[in-house]
Amino acid sequence: MPVLYDNKLSRNGYKIRLLAAHAGLKLDRVEIDILKGESRTAAFVSKNVAGRIPVLELEDGTVLAESNAILFYLAQGTDFWPATPLEQTDVLRWMFFEQNSIECSIGTARFWKKLGRDQQRADAFAHRMEASLDGLSTLDSHLAERQWAAAGRFTIADMALYGYVSVAPDAGIDLSDFPAVSAWLRRIEALPGHVSPEPMVGVA
Ligand SMILES: N[C@@H](CCC(=O)N[C@@H](CS)C(=O)NCC(=O)O)C(=O)O
Structure with a gap:
């Protein structure tokens, strides 16, 4: 299952949770304490060079960052991304x-x-x-x-x-x-x- 690195205070993270709810997508969620700098550790920066959540890690290890780019990826094939x-x-x-x-x-x-x-x-x-x-x-x-x-x-x-x-x-x-x-x-x-x-x- 894809893993969403997220923070409960983040509205950028919430956008992804909102799409997941509407589209019935299952995501594991890992809470990153951004106020304690957990998105700025070397390990996290190796996932997203910007040191920010949300980040989506796919099952094959591919990592996606930027909330709206993640929305685009997850919305493919759903009613929430139009065809033309x-x-x-x-x-x-x-x-x-x-x-x-x-x-x-x-x-x-x-x-x-x-x-x-x-x-x-x-x-x-x-x-x-x-x-x-x-x-x-x-x-x-x-x-x-x-x-x-x-x-x-x-x-x-x-x-x-x-x-x-x-x-x-x-x-x-x-x-x-x-x-x-x-x-x-x-x-x-x-x-x-x-x-x-x-x-x-x-x-x-
Ligand atoms: N443009 C980015 C902004 C991401 C962003 O600013 N994330 C904030 C939380 S909403 C963050 O991780 N801040 C922690 C930090 O900058 O160390 C997006 O839409 O994903």
């Missing part, structure tokens, strides 16, 4: 958008706020917040016209985006300012097969 190149391109578009405009802004702002670093690094935090609101505003305009992010159906683009958009309130963002995003979050949560992540415990 144009639809696939649409899904990839929103997965790249997620990494560029959501994950590194909302994800970082949320983490700093949880660790109290938002006060220590006020300027950098303000910059991340501005980028977060910009990303959410773009997504809100997009979703005002459609039910799902890409390809006219629920895909790994929605799963990738859901990971960090759904925890924007942890960063101090009021999602009621983004009504189309809020309605889309509720649509995803109402899907059969939806699983909630662990709450963000263990971080003050």
Whole structure:
């Protein structure tokens, strides 16, 4: 069975757990304590040179890294990856958008706020917040016209985006300012097969 190196606090890891739940995929899960530096050991860096989770190790020892690349691999042959190149391109578009405009802004702002670093690094935090609101505003305009992010159906683009958009309130963002995003979050949560992540415990 493939092994997912993961951390219960990580929304990048949660994206993979969400796809596994929807697609009925079985994965072994190994908890990596990123706050104790377990993703930065020589052994772990030999799996992912970036020293980060999530990492998926296949049964033949092949190692995959980057949450959205892992989603792409695991979604092959499922309903969550469309068949035509144009639809696939649409899904990839929103997965790249997620990494560029959501994950590194909302994800970082949320983490700093949880660790109290938002006060220590006020300027950098303000910059991340501005980028977060910009990303959410773009997504809100997009979703005002459609039910799902890409390809006219629920895909790994929605799963990738859901990971960090759904925890924007942890960063101090009021999602009621983004009504189309809020309605889309509720649509995803109402899907059969939806699983909630662990709450963000263990971080003050
Ligand atoms: N772009 C990467 C980001 C991965 C990432 O930032 N992982 C974090 C947890 S969410 C991590 O492992 N941090 C530990 C560290 O940097 O030492 C992805 O989408 O997988």
